Amino acid sequence: MKKAENIIVGISVGDLNGIGSEIILKTFEDTRMLELCTPVIFANVKILSFIKKNLELTAQLHGIDKLDQIVIGKINVLNVWREGVDLNFGKNDDNVGKYAIKSFVAATKALKENQIDVLVTAPINKYNIQSDDFKFPGHTDYLDKELEGDALMLMVQDNLRVGLMTDHIPVNEVAKKLTEELIIKKINVIHQTLVQDFSINKPKIAVLALNPHAGDNGVIGNEDDKVLKPTIKKLFDKGKMVFGPFPADGFFGSGQYEKYDAVIATYHDQGLIPFKTLSFGNGVNYTAGLNKIRTSPDHGTAFDIAGKGIADHNSFREAVYLAIDIYNSRLSHAEISKNPLKTKEKQL
Incomplete structure (x- = not known):
């Protein structure tokens, strides 16, 4: 190492x-x-x-x-x-x-x-x-x-991790993009990331509903009942600890997110608004699902304060820390994958 x-x-x-x-x-x-x-x-x-x-x-x-x-x-x-x-x-x-x-x-x-x-x-x-x-x-x-690999935007701040099923697309295209294939792919990426990059052996993943109140049994849209619920159940039945879809409006305010290792939002602002509210200035944008490691701060160019010497560098520093942590986690995961008996010996 x-x-x-x-x-x-x-x-x-x-x-x-x-x-x-x-x-x-x-x-x-x-x-x-x-x-x-x-x-x-x-x-x-x-x-x-x-x-x-x-x-x-x-x-x-x-x-x-x-x-x-x-x-x-x-x-x-x-x-x-x-x-x-x-x-x-x-x-x-x-x-x-x-x-x-x-x-x-x-x-x-x-x-x-x-x-x-x-x-x-x-x-x-x-x-x-x-x-x-x-x-x-x-x-x-x-x-x-x-x-x-398959890139997935994952926002990280300590134990708060928010991933996106869809990211930089118009809101009126989100429902059409939420297919069983996409949901399975994104949840599998998050699951693998939590195991490989964050050293969480059996991660618990929450999925947010697309519609208000998770559709209210079809009264406010049927995507949650017809696409999200059966797909989540299929993954759960195969052994992945995936739960939902949860109504998004109270999920963060109630602290429900703290029960899970990651939360997947169906579209950009559904995930990014609560994430930045909870972590602004210290969050990191991690591109999960790739064979290489890339992180970035959770903010933009901030033209309004550029050149004034007053920019807060905490988020960038956290991005450096996270990149290093994930690099080390991947090395450890690769070593364990090669020598699974070593892990059992340590546990004994």
Whole structure:
């Protein structure tokens, strides 16, 4: 197993006009972080040095031109490009968006090629990243294409884990997407993630209903009775601890979520509104279901406070912590899978 500081955390810089660079630099100003991992920021060392000076930060940056030049215990900055970039903090700029994608694509390539161990992505602007070469709504969809597996957005804060059956689609398309096939696939991904990435042996999973009051026996829609309930029962009968569908309106307010290892929402806002209400500023967005590990903070570019030095870096730091924890959990899970008798010996 790797020593802690030898875990290489690749970081895509996000939108340079947003708070991404600030929260990255603030996270690693604390030199204790370098005892947990070695960061590699995919950007340009001159630009990050400019931002650092502008924000009066103290992180010591180490520029490199190739990934084989990484120095353990330093804040490495891989020069993905050489030219200067005009920055205007807080402004939406298509040109700056191109550099956010250059950073992200380069970091994803390094992840695929095992040159970095995990990837943490700083926030991008979904509008200025679109081009002929990049036609994805965001990070998750691109990673789903480039990496093996089935991507699923899982929001994490301590023991609160909220996954999504559907994510960045219009609300009027949600019901049509909720097929038995999709539900089974998403629940299986969550189950495997809880076992492999969070070391939970027999996870309990709650599923939220699509309609108010879970449809009230068909009075308010029939999707819950006709699709969700029978599919959940089928999975439960096969041995998975899956429960629901639960009416979503009181599920979080009553504390019911605390009885489960994960909750699956049927659509984006159904899951994200309660999650961010309970955890805002400390939550992490984890792309579950892939053969590689990617996390990100639970917020966006925050153009309104960019360049002011007041951005809170807690969520980004938590994203780094979670990526490292999952990396170690996967190593342990792989070891146990190879040597199941060792686990039994420990229990004896």
